[in-house]
Amino acid sequence: MTPPREAGMACLLAGVLLLSGCASSSRSDDDYRHKAANTAETAASAVNTARIGVQAGGEGRVTGPYLSILLGEAEKDLLAAQGTFESRQPPSPEADAVRDRLGDVLDDAADALAAVRIAVRRGQVRELPDVGRDLPDLAEQLEGLEKELTS
Numbered sequence: 070m071t072p073p074r075e076a077g078m079a080c081l082l083a084g085v086l087l088l089s090g091c092a093s094s095s096r097s098d099d100d101y102r103h104k105a106a107n108t109a110e111t112a113a114s115a116v117n118t119a120r121i122g123v124q125a126g127g128e129g130r131v132t133g134p135y136l137s138i139l140l141g142e143a144e145k146d147l148l149a150a151q152g153t154f155e156s157r158q159p160p161s162p163e164a165d166a167v168r169d170r171l172g173d174v175l176d177d178a179a180d181a182l183a184a185v186r187i188a189v190r191r192g193q194v195r196e197l198p199d200v201g202r203d204l205p206d207l208a209e210q211l212e213g214l215e216k217e218l219t220s
Contacts, residue, residue, distance in 0.1 A: 101157065105167050106219045112174075116181070119182050136194060147178055
């Protein structure tokens, strides 16, 4: 039989884990813009990580297995940020415009990260710079949105 204190802690932990998978709602456009900016920053980080890996792979400085893990993790991070952001309810038509703009760039970034992940897992390490040629521009777009949304 589990002592009451331990059972209570287990229930509390289970509740925290359940709630951590839910995105908080935004009650104002300002809050929504802040969350969009945070998403853009996280996505830019994932894209920049992939960009650096792609460059190193094209130059023969890293192995395919290392790149496979690096690019897979970068893609997973971007998709997690995208999924969390897209689950948020825009509070107004103005916020819809923010959602659409960021959503378009996130979609493009997800496609680009998937393309480089697929290429490296097919053994096309030397071709990565060509496959990932859009990564620098996507990182720049995400960084620009992050700055714009925080100003």
